Amino acid sequence: MLSSDKFRDECGVVAIYGHPEAEKLAYLGLHALQHRGQESAGIVTSDGLALRPYRDMGLVADIFTEDVLSKMRGRLAIGHTRYSTAGDSSLLNAQPIMVQSNKGIMALAHNGNLVNAQEIRHRLEGRGSIFQTNSDTEVIVHLIALSREQTLPGAMADALRQVEGAFSLVMISPDRIFAARDPRGFRPLALGRIPRLPGETQDTVVCASETCAFDLIGATFERDVEPGELIAVGAEGITSHRYARPAPQSSCIFEHVYFSRPDSMVFGRPVQTSREALGRQLAREAPAEADVVVPVPDSGVTAAVGYAAESGIPFRFGLIRNHYVGRTFIEPRQTVRDFGVKLKLNPVRTLLEGKRVVLIDDSIVRGTTSRKIVRMVRSAGAREVHMRISCPPTVSPCFYGVDTPSKKELIAANNSVAEIREFIGADSLAYLSLEGMKKACADGEKTTYCTACYTGVYPTNWVNVDEVHPAATTGKC
Numbered sequence: 001m002l003s004s005d006k007f008r009d010e011c012g013v014v015a016i017y018g019h020p021e022a023e024k025l026a027y028l029g030l031h032a033l034q035h036r037g038q039e040s041a042g043i044v045t046s047d048g049l050a051l052r053p054y055r056d057m058g059l060v061a062d063i064f065t066e067d068v069l070s071k072m073r074g075r076l077a078i079g080h081t082r083y084s085t086a087g088d089s090s091l092l093n094a095q096p097i098m099v100q101s102n103k104g105i106m107a108l109a110h111n112g113n114l115v116n117a118q119e120i121r122h123r124l125e126g127r128g129s130i131f132q133t134n135s136d137t138e139v140i141v142h143l144i145a146l147s148r149e150q151t152l153p154g155a156m157a158d159a160l161r162q163v164e165g166a167f168s169l170v171m172i173s174p175d176r177i178f179a180a181r182d183p184r185g186f187r188p189l190a191l192g193r194i195p196r197l198p199g200e201t202q203d204t205v206v207c208a209s210e211t212c213a214f215d216l217i218g219a220t221f222e223r224d225v226e227p228g229e230l231i232a233v234g235a236e237g238i239t240s241h242r243y244a245r246p247a248p249q250s251s252c253i254f255e256h257v258y259f260s261r262p263d264s265m266v267f268g269r270p271v272q273t274s275r276e277a278l279g280r281q282l283a284r285e286a287p288a289e290a291d292v293v294v295p296v297p298d299s300g301v302t303a304a305v306g307y308a309a310e311s312g313i314p315f316r317f318g319l320i321r322n323h324y325v326g327r328t329f330i331e332p333r334q335t336v337r338d339f340g341v342k343l344k345l346n347p348v349r350t351l352l353e354g355k356r357v358v359l360i361d362d363s364i365v366r367g368t369t370s371r372k373i374v375r376m377v378r379s380a381g382a383r384e385v386h387m388r389i390s391c392p393p394t395v396s397p398c399f400y401g402v403d404t405p406s407k408k409e410l411i412a413a414n415n416s417v418a419e420i421r422e423f424i425g426a427d428s429l430a431y432l433s434l435e436g437m438k439k440a441c442a443d444g445e446k447t448t449y450c451t452a453c454y455t456g457v458y459p460t461n462w463v464n465v466d467e468v469h470p471a472a473t474t475g476k477c
């Protein structure tokens with residue numbers, strides 16, 4: 001086993017083919033996917049002849065002003081929004097990545113994480129390749145450029161067969177867009193369509209990480225890009241190519257638990273349905289004697305609706321979130337306890353005072369936020385605080401594109417539930433069972449999930465052996 005990359009990107013991608021304002025649709029699509037990454041964003045457009053890129057650090061709406069968009073008019077576009085762990089963020093690593101090679105000019109945007117990128121990079125550097133970024137995504141463009149296949153789709157397929165791990169990709173050449181998913185289907189990627197506009201000869205074809213992006217641009221969801229499928233969209237229409245044999249499907253269950261928006265369809269299933277079912281299942285498995293169900297906004301809201309409906313305990317917004325929190329804030333000299341969390345959340349004393357509260361969140365990672373929130377709810381007068389988490393304990397890092405810290409920082413990797421309860425200061429703490437979570441997300445009905453962050457059992461061999469939970473060495477990989 002080899003080490004995975006230090007990169008664990010959370011990202012959103014979008015692609016547009018055949019629209020007179022493709023740059024604007026890409027921009028709107030990225031805006032709808034902003035929750036998937038807030039560090040940087042980029043769009044590359046094509047007018048059929050040349051590619052026009054623009055990337056910057058920050059939020060989509062701040063980067064893409066009217067002036068910027070007016071200089072990148074195109075009929076084709078791809079876009080990317082990125083969040084990466086601290087220290088990894090720089091404009092150099094922002095996407096899409098654009099390259100010129102003997103296959104022509106192209107650009108690529110990636111959601112997911114390649115687990116054999118370092119190994120490929122060392123091999124290519126040994127042969128003289130010069131890398132410009134330290135992002136795992138760049139190996140794909142090098143492999144495409146170096147491929148002996150003559151056509152661009154052939155070279156793409158060749159490159160994708162060599163990389164391991166999670167990738168939902170969108171790519172653009174001057175006259176085509178492409179979309180591909182890894183053979184296990186770790187991350188989502190949906191295909192949709194906007195009906196032909198007056199004066200146009202074709203429908204507009206769109207791809208996006210989540211279908212919430214389609215709603216904003218008036219597109220209809222058609223189907224998911226299949227695991228192991230490479231789609232090309234050009235003047236000839238949509239062509240589909242199986243570049244790899246199907247592997248056992250392992251779609252990320254955390255997309256349903258936390259990451260995707262509840263108004264999206266992900267892996268063929270509405271996230272709202274899963275998330276509410278997670279809350280209902282949690283209420284059945286871990287009931288609490290309480291007066292109110294309070295979500296940690298926004299991550300716990302939908303599960304809390306399910307918990308309240310199932311338990312019959314009233315749902316109340318006992319914590320209010322300020323949505324306008326930037327990166328850094330000036331703190332008064334007299335330090336405010338839990339300043340960071342207080343900037344974002346404030347308790348509603350009138351709802352909490354004297355109450356037995358069931359606090360619902362989707363996950364406890366390091367435990368530090370939960371500890372501050374429990375303290376905040378108590379200081380607002382709650383009599384009891386019962387913490388309920390709508391997934392099992394997070395015991396292992398993700399190597400497939402979700403930003404989880406290393407094993408030593410994951411509280412559940414090193415502590416029992418009783419010890420975590422003690423640390424966060426709750427009167428009781430319960431997590432959802434693994435089976436309960438899979439059932440709520442309808443495992444086996446349509447989708448088989450990757451649950452490695454809860455089990456330590458990874459679906460690929462290429463993971464950092466130091467990070468793997470002991471269970472992984474006995475489980476199948």
Ligand code: AMP
Nearest residue numbers: 299362363364365366367368369370403
């Ligand atoms: P903590 O236990 O203090 O590390 O933080 C738990 C909070 O982080 C919960 O409210 C989660 O919704 C949120 N969370 C969990 N996973 C992630 C992630 N990958 N990116 C950002 N926030 C997350």
